[in-house]
Amino acid sequence: MNVPHIPGAPHFAYRGTHLYIEDVRLSDLARVHGTPLYVYSKASMQSALAAYQRGFAGRNVQICYAMKASSSLGVLQVFAQAGCGFDIVSGGELQRVLAVGAAADKVIFSGVGKTRAEMRDALEAGIGCFNVESEGELEVLSEVALALGMRAPVSIRVNPNVDPKTHPYISTGLKGNKFGVAHERTLQTYQRAANLPGLRVVGIDCHIGSQITEEEPYLDAMDRVLDLVDAIEAAGVPIQHIDFGGGLGIDYNEDTPPEADALWSRLLMRLDARGYGDRHLMIEPGRSLVGNAGVCLTEVLYLKPGEHKNFCIVDAAMNDLPRPAMYQAFHQIVPLERRGGETISFDVVGPVCESGDWIGRDRALHVHAGDLLAVMSAGAYCMSMASNYNTRGRAAEVLVDGNQAHLIRRRETAADQMRGESLVN
Numbered sequence: 001m002n003v004p005h006i007p008g009a010p011h012f013a014y015r016g017t018h019l020y021i022e023d024v025r026l027s028d029l030a031r032v033h034g035t036p037l038y039v040y041s042k043a044s045m046q047s048a049l050a051a052y053q054r055g056f057a058g059r060n061v062q063i064c065y066a067m068k069a070s071s072s073l074g075v076l077q078v079f080a081q082a083g084c085g086f087d088i089v090s091g092g093e094l095q096r097v098l099a100v101g102a103a104a105d106k107v108i109f110s111g112v113g114k115t116r117a118e119m120r121d122a123l124e125a126g127i128g129c130f131n132v133e134s135e136g137e138l139e140v141l142s143e144v145a146l147a148l149g150m151r152a153p154v155s156i157r158v159n160p161n162v163d164p165k166t167h168p169y170i171s172t173g174l175k176g177n178k179f180g181v182a183h184e185r186t187l188q189t190y191q192r193a194a195n196l197p198g199l200r201v202v203g204i205d206c207h208i209g210s211q212i213t214e215e216e217p218y219l220d221a222m223d224r225v226l227d228l229v230d231a232i233e234a235a236g237v238p239i240q241h242i243d244f245g246g247g248l249g250i251d252y253n254e255d256t257p258p259e260a261d262a263l264w265s266r267l268l269m270r271l272d273a274r275g276y277g278d279r280h281l282m283i284e285p286g287r288s289l290v291g292n293a294g295v296c297l298t299e300v301l302y303l304k305p306g307e308h309k310n311f312c313i314v315d316a317a318m319n320d321l322p323r324p325a326m327y328q329a330f331h332q333i334v335p336l337e338r339r340g341g342e343t344i345s346f347d348v349v350g351p352v353c354e355s356g357d358w359i360g361r362d363r364a365l366h367v368h369a370g371d372l373l374a375v376m377s378a379g380a381y382c383m384s385m386a387s388n389y390n391t392r393g394r395a396a397e398v399l400v401d402g403n404q405a406h407l408i409r410r411r412e413t414a415a416d417q418m419r420g421e422s423l424v425n
C-alpha cells in the first residue's frame, strides 16, 4: 500500500489504516458531525507557536497572531490563552478578539482601508497600535483620535520592495502592490506623522508576502527596514518597536520552509549585528501557526469517469475551501481509511456550478462513493475565506485536544443564511 505524504505530522498520522488527529480517529468525527467538516489540532497550533517562542527566547517580542488566517472563536482562544496578541484587519475581527477576552493593548490593526468607524471602535477599545498604510490614512486617524480626545499609537507600514518569491496574489512587499508606503517616501511620511496632533509614533512595520519558503527575502526586508529606522531616528523620530510581519510558509506539497525557530535565530543574529538586538519586536504570523493544524473532511458523492478526465465529486466545494480555485493552490488529499488496490487519476471537484470549483487535480486515488477524504493543510485561509455561494451553509468546525473533540462552530443552516434578509411588501 503506498503511503501518501501527510503534512502536519505528527499531529496527523495513520494508525493502522485509519487517519488520526492527535488521539481521535477522523472518520469518527465525520460520522458524528457530518461533512464537509473542518477539524483542528490544538497541539499542532501550540507546537507551531512554541517554535516561534523558542526562536525568541530571552527577547522582547510580541507575537500577534494574524487572525485572518483562521478567526473562529475557538481558535482565537488557543492563542489568547497562550498570551499572544492579535493582528486584525477589520472592525469585525476586533469584535472577535474582544469576544475571546484578548488584551486589547496587544492588538495591532493592519490594512489599507480602515474606516473612521473602525478607527473609533479600535481607539475606544484601547488597541496597541495602528499599522498605517498611507498619508491619507494618517490624517484621518489623527482627526478621529483628536475628536475622541486621544492620540492614536501608530506604526507606518513600509513597502521594502523585496521579492518574496511566492504566488503574485499573496506577494505584498513589491513596488507594484497596493500595500505600505513606498520606501522612498517613508522618511517624509514619518515626519508628517510626528507632526500630526492626534498621533503618537510608536513603531515601524512591514509584511512582504505569504507562503514564503526561503530565508533570503526576510533578511533583505530586515536590512531595508533597519536602514529606514536609522534614517527616521536620525531625523529625530524615535521608533519604539519594529514589526516584521508574517509570511512564513507551511508544508502543502512536500514544501520545506525554514522552521520558525531556525529562521528567527538567523534574523536575530542579523538584528544584533546591526545593533538593534534590544529593540521591542513584533511579528504577525498567520498561516504558519494554524495552516498545518487543520484539515477539511469531505465525503465522496459520486465518481464520474470520462473520456478525458475522471471526476471524483465530493461534498466540499470552492465555497468551503477557495484556495485551489483562487490561487491554483495545492492541498494534499488523502483517504481517512487507507485501502490497498489500484489507484486512478481523478480531478476532485465540488458541487458548485463553476468549472473553477475544484479541490485537487490529477490525484491518484483508490476511492468509491461514500468514502471519506481529508484535504490537508487546511487550517489557514480556508474556513476564514469560506462563502455562502450557491447558498451552501458554511461547514462545522471541531477542535481536538488529545482525545477530546470540541465542536467550536455548528454547521450553518439555510435559516442562518437568510437571517437579516426581508421580502419587499
Ligand code: LLP
Residues within 6 Å of the ligand: 066, 069, 087, 110, 111, 170, 172, 207, 209, 210, 211, 245, 246, 247, 248, 284, 285, 286, 287, 288, 323, 327, 380, 381
Ligand atoms: N500581516 C499582514 C499585514 C498581512 O497582510 C498578512 C497576510 C499577515 C500578516 C499574515 O501572513 P501569513 O503569516 O499568514 O502569511 N489568502 C491567501 C493569503 C493572504 C495573506 C494576506 N495577508 C492564501 O490563502 O494563501
